Amino acid sequence: MLNKVNGSLKGMKAERLRKLKNMLEPMGYEFSQDLSKFEKTATIESAVSELVPITEQLGFNVWEDLTLTELSEDSAYFAKYENGRVIRKFPRGV
Numbered sequence: 001m002l003n004k005v006n007g008s009l010k011g012m013k014a015e016r017l018r019k020l021k022n023m024l025e026p027m028g029y030e031f032s033q034d035l036s037k038f039e040k041t042a043t044i045e046s047a048v049s050e051l052v053p054i055t056e057q058l059g060f061n062v063w064e065d066l067t068l069t070e071l072s073e074d075s076a077y078f079a080k081y082e083n084g085r086v087i088r089k090f091p092r093g094v
Contacts (some may be wrong), residue, residue, distance in 0.1 A: 004040045005047040007068040009060060016058055023054055044070035044079045044086055 009017070017035035021049060022049070027050060030038045049072075052062050060066065068081035079088045 002041050002073050003043055004039055004073075005042050005044055005069050005070045006037065006089055007047065007066065008037045009055070009065050010036070010067075012036065012060065012065065016060070019058055020055065020060075025052075025056075028050070042070075044068055044081055046079055048086065 009020070012037065021029075021031050021038075022036055024038065027040075028042075029038045031038045042050075047068055051066065051068070055062050055066060063084045066081070070079040072078075075091075077088050077090045079086055
């Protein structure tokens, strides 16, 4: 299954975002032109395990600044990482 994880970091300076981009692009992340949004084909759990150590090392507050969303390829569920935890939502009847 090829799930897509979309992420954003809010309120960060361009220099720190460029450093983040340089560290994450070799890992398969793609960035928007303003660098505040990114995406990768992955599960949300694998993205969290990759992103949290790197973003904290660069001085980001992952609790307040990092938001991730994952939509499963077959739209069977939606997951969101916000305020330090992952929440999954399933359509009714599943």
